[in-house]
Amino acid sequence: MSKTSSPTTSLREACVLAAREVIAESGVEGLSMRDVARTLGISHQAPYRHFESRDHLLAEVMRRCFADFAAYLGVQTSGQEGDAKLEAMGHAYLDYAQHKPLEYRLMFGTPWPEPAQHPELVEHAVRAFNLLRDTLRALPGAQHQPSGHADHQAMFIWSALHGMASISQAHVMQHLQLAPGVEVGLRADLMARMALGLGYNSRSTGE
CATH class of the missing domain: 1.10.10.60 (Homeodomain-like)
Structure with missing residues (x-):
């Protein structure tokens, strides 16, 4: 001590x-x-x-995971702007899920305690999401988009990244018999397809 x-x-x-x-x-x-x-x-x-209870303890554990996650995203994208920041955030998301699977499961694979009783947990979770949403809102031309446009984009990106992170850790991946080179290039391919879907230039390539 x-x-x-x-x-x-x-x-x-x-x-x-x-x-x-x-x-x-x-x-x-x-x-x-x-x-x-x-x-x-x-x-x-x-x-x-x-x-007060087991749920209060779990909420504190989860809150710290979200705080750590947001801090990691912030560090990995520091000094970058626009499309480069968005791509770096995508890589940082997948890296975090790969290197900290317990924290990742706690954040996105665990039923939450009653949110109304744990406002700090909600605050830190929203803060992590806002890093993505604010980056999208800062892209050139974003201010001219309809209300909710950045929210739709953020949910699209999150869904794609979460799907990749979850599938990559699934045991079934060992048995899919993918063509040579496919698994190695999955991340780059995902980044390129997200860039195409969102209409920005990505330095990644699926080739």
């Missing part, structure tokens, strides 16, 4: 880390306050000093 950390702060942080450990081993369905306490070797009631 650092000199600047209080026992209360340290136990709260320990509960969050233990929850992630339980989820990694047993899935979200296996998460319980009792298992968190058992992992930490503390009384079954101790986690309740910092989290």
Whole structure:
């Protein structure tokens, strides 16, 4: 424990880390306050000093995932603008899903706790989405598009990237017998097709 950390702060942080450990081993369905306490070797009631319920603890774990995700997207696209930023964001999305599968599943494959009780979770999730939407709104000519145009584009991009991220991690990919070179070029091909669909120039190629 650092000199600047209080026992209360340290136990709260320990509960969050233990929850992630339980989820990694047993899935979200296996998460319980009792298992968190058992992992930490503390009384079954101790986690309740910092989290009202299992859902409150899960919401905090998920909030941190969205915060980490948004920060990663921000760093990977820093200093870029326009089409280049949009493409870099697409690559960053897929990289994050590949290198942090647990966090990715928690964000996009886990039923949410009641959103009304966890506004900070909602705030961080929307912040991550707004990185994409704001990039689209900043593209040349975007201000002349109908209301909701950027929302439609953002949902199209998100759906395509999420589909690619999910399929790439699916076990069935090992059995599809794709033609040589197809799997290696999937990402570049997706980027090129999204660029075509959205009407911007992509440096990626599916060739």
